[in-house]
Amino acid sequence: MSKKITETKIEANDLCVYYGAKQALHRISIDLFEREVTAFIGPSGCGKSTFLRSINRMNDLVPTARVTGNLYIDGVDIYHSSVDVVELRKRVGMVFQKSTPFPKSIYDNVAFGPRLNGITDRTELDRIVEESLINAALFDEVKDRLDSSAMGLSGGQQQRLCIARAVAVNPSILLMDEPCSALDPISTAKVEELILELKKQYTIVIVTHNMQQAARVSEYTAFFYMGHLVEYDKTRKIFTNPSKKETEDYVTGRFG
Amino acid sequence: MEQVTTPSPAQKHSFVRKTNNIGERIIERCVKIIGGVAVVLIFLILLFVLREALPLLMGAFSQPRTAQSSVESSLSDTLNLKPEVYNPDVILSEHQAPEEFAPEVYNPDVSVPATILAEKVNTRNEADGDHITLANILGTIWQPVSTMPKFGIMPLVIGTAKTTFVAIFIGAPLGILAALYAAFFAPRRLREVIKPMVEILAGFPSVVIGFFCLLYVGSALQNLFGFDFRLNAFVGGIGLAIAVIPIVFTITEDTLSAVPKSLLEASLAMGATQWESAYKVMLPAAFPGVFAAVLLGIGRAFGETMIALMATGNAAMVSTSIGDPVRTFSATIGAEMGEVIWGSAHYSILFFLGVLLFIVSFTLNAVTELFVKERLAKKLQGG
Numbered sequence: 001m002s003k004k005i006t007e008t009k010i011e012a013n014d015l016c017v018y019y020g021a022k023q024a025l026h027r028i029s030i031d032l033f034e035r036e037v038t039a040f041i042g043p044s045g046c047g048k049s050t051f052l053r054s055i056n057r058m059n060d061l062v063p064t065a066r067v068t069g070n071l072y073i074d075g076v077d078i079y080h081s082s083v084d085v086v087e088l089r090k091r092v093g094m095v096f097q098k099s100t101p102f103p104k105s106i107y108d109n110v111a112f113g114p115r116l117n118g119i120t121d122r123t124e125l126d127r128i129v130e131e132s133l134i135n136a137a138l139f140d141e142v143k144d145r146l147d148s149s150a151m152g153l154s155g156g157q158q159q160r161l162c163i164a165r166a167v168a169v170n171p172s173i174l175l176m177d178e179p180c181s182a183l184d185p186i187s188t189a190k191v192e193e194l195i196l197e198l199k200k201q202y203t204i205v206i207v208t209h210n211m212q213q214a215a216r217v218s219e220y221t222a223f224f225y226m227g228h229l230v231e232y233d234k235t236r237k238i239f240t241n242p243s244k245k246e247t248e249d250y251v252t253g254r255f256g
Numbered sequence: 257m258e259q260v261t262t263p264s265p266a267q268k269h270s271f272v273r274k275t276n277n278i279g280e281r282i283i284e285r286c287v288k289i290i291g292g293v294a295v296v297l298i299f300l301i302l303l304f305v306l307r308e309a310l311p312l313l314m315g316a317f318s319q320p321r322t323a324q325s326s327v328e329s330s331l332s333d334t335l336n337l338k339p340e341v342y343n344p345d346v347i348l349s350e351h352q353a354p355e356e357f358a359p360e361v362y363n364p365d366v367s368v369p370a371t372i373l374a375e376k377v378n379t380r381n382e383a384d385g386d387h388i389t390l391a392n393i394l395g396t397i398w399q400p401v402s403t404m405p406k407f408g409i410m411p412l413v414i415g416t417a418k419t420t421f422v423a424i425f426i427g428a429p430l431g432i433l434a435a436l437y438a439a440f441f442a443p444r445r446l447r448e449v450i451k452p453m454v455e456i457l458a459g460f461p462s463v464v465i466g467f468f469c470l471l472y473v474g475s476a477l478q479n480l481f482g483f484d485f486r487l488n489a490f491v492g493g494i495g496l497a498i499a500v501i502p503i504v505f506t507i508t509e510d511t512l513s514a515v516p517k518s519l520l521e522a523s524l525a526m527g528a529t530q531w532e533s534a535y536k537v538m539l540p541a542a543f544p545g546v547f548a549a550v551l552l553g554i555g556r557a558f559g560e561t562m563i564a565l566m567a568t569g570n571a572a573m574v575s576t577s578i579g580d581p582v583r584t585f586s587a588t589i590g591a592e593m594g595e596v597i598w599g600s601a602h603y604s605i606l607f608f609l610g611v612l613l614f615i616v617s618f619t620l621n622a623v624t625e626l627f628v629k630e631r632l633a634k635k636l637q638g639g
Contacts (some may be wrong), residue, residue: 089526096522102541103540117527
């Protein structure tokens with residue numbers, strides 16, 4: 001098997017994010033690679049979620065948020081005025097900490113994105129829904145009740161449904177904001193398996209508080225602290241031989 | 257001698273019932289009583305309305321008397337009224353012809369045959385409201401005060417339906433869209449102004465809305481659409497819509513705001529626009545509240561009296577055009593109850609209209625709650 005050549009998918013360049021007068025991110029510069037899983041770790045409030053949310057411009061929803069610097073996806077500056085935020089978000093899917101199934105049927109949840117893109121053909125939708133649910137390792141559990149409400153699923157199933165919903169629009173990047181923090185170990189294991197499976201097709205960025213999870217699923221890890229990017233390297237290196245003292249303290253559990 | 261003290265059960269544990277919660281118990285009792293009184297009051301109102309309509313429902317006015325018997329009864333009535341007789345010389349006999357008591361005839365030469373007179377008396381009796389049949393009630397003419405009153409409620413049914421439909425078709429969409437705007441699109445400052453303003457409108461005296469429609473909306477719409485009548489079902493419907501919008505708006509806005517913001521975020525993150533998120537995710541999620549809002553709106557439009565009284569033109573006519581004047585149930589009760597003869601057929605039928613109002617709104621609620629709501633919810637929110 002030939003060694004995969006990694007290409008830069010997301011490139012941040014001196015990115016700063018402010019909430020009102022408070023600066024949440026300080027001059028972040030980082031390259032995230034295509035079809036790899038990158039984990040963001042760090043204590044709460046360190047800015048890792050803020051950075052994640054600036055990749056699909058969810059920070060725009062915060063009225064006081066302000067962004068300086070540049071963030072490129074496939075070489076396009078996504079904060080340029082010519083960028084359509086809606087189109088951007090269709091390319092950059094997101095899974096949240098709290099599972100957020102819409103109060104609709106399982107089928108309609110997964111078909112939500114494709115329908116937004118104007119797909120109305122029933123057989124085409126059926127195919128996408130089935131494929132997405134298979135990709136999210138949920139199909140076997142729900143195939144007999146696609147028309148029942150998504151609210152009846154368990155927490156782990158709901159989270160995988162949200163992943164299915166996110167991949168149904170075939171995004172190129174998948175952002176995950178602590179996707180397993182509300183799940184039990186078995187569901188977590190399933191989602192992690194899924195992440196490893198999905199990285200064949202998608203560039204995945206995952207925020208996590210769980211070091212083991214970061215070590216298990218990611219190829220690269222970035223350690224954030226106080227709004228600064230402290231260290232970014234191969235996951236193996238971060239966890240075995242970090243070059244910064246703060247990183248070592250954090251990953252060994254001495255603080256945070 | 258050593259005294260063994262066995263601890264009483266109360267001393268054994270620390271869960272002894274304390275007596276210092278008497279105040280709380282009194283409050284609890286008061287709340288229960290007040291709640292009970294409210295329920296009983298509503299029930300009593302229904303009972304009262306039913307009781308007054310009962311003679312009609314039991315058929316007290318539906319026994320047509322024969323011509324002969326009615327003549328006889330009017331005759332014997334007259335016999336009992338001795339002091340009213342102006343000519344004491346006339347001796348009244350049992351078999352006296354009714355002609356003797358005929359209305360004053362201005363041309364004494366013309367003698368009215370007994371049969372014709374008897375017929376007249378008969379029709380008069382029917383017309384007096386002593387004869388109400390189903391056919392009469394379901395008739396198309398509402399003419400309760402007349403020498404030949406007619407109690408056909410069809411024009412009232414049609415009138416109520418027309419104004420209610422107009423009110424809901426205008427009021428519900430406007431209320432819901434306004435709520436969507438306030439909840440998801442309006443800047444925060446503006447929302448803080450809009451919401452209380454519309455809520456004040458909900459408490460606006462309906463007589464003012466009626467007056468406004470009577471004076472301005474009527475003329476404006478007549479100029480705009482060229483209605484034959486200035487006050488008509490459409491004007492009344494608009495007036496009712498003004499009353500309905502704040503109700504629909506307030507409840508819808510409340511339920512929309514109660515939907516977790518995480519759903520909105522998730523939808524936006526899927527690449528939905530603000531409008532798509534509001535319309536396809538948040539509105540279905542808030543569906544039960546929106547449904548309740550529309551139902552309450554229908555109830556208001558249906559039962560609203562003052563606006564209907566002032567702005568609809570109040571003519572009980574059967575027509576399908578919304579440009580014609582109408583008369584609604586509630587307006588009929590409101591307008592006629594004050595001057596009706598107590599205990600008469602007209603009085604009874606007005607209460608009967610009240611019963612109908614109750615039955616319709618009860619049925620509407622029951623049917624939608626049991627059938628429509630579930631189906632709509634399944635369609636919008638999945639099974």
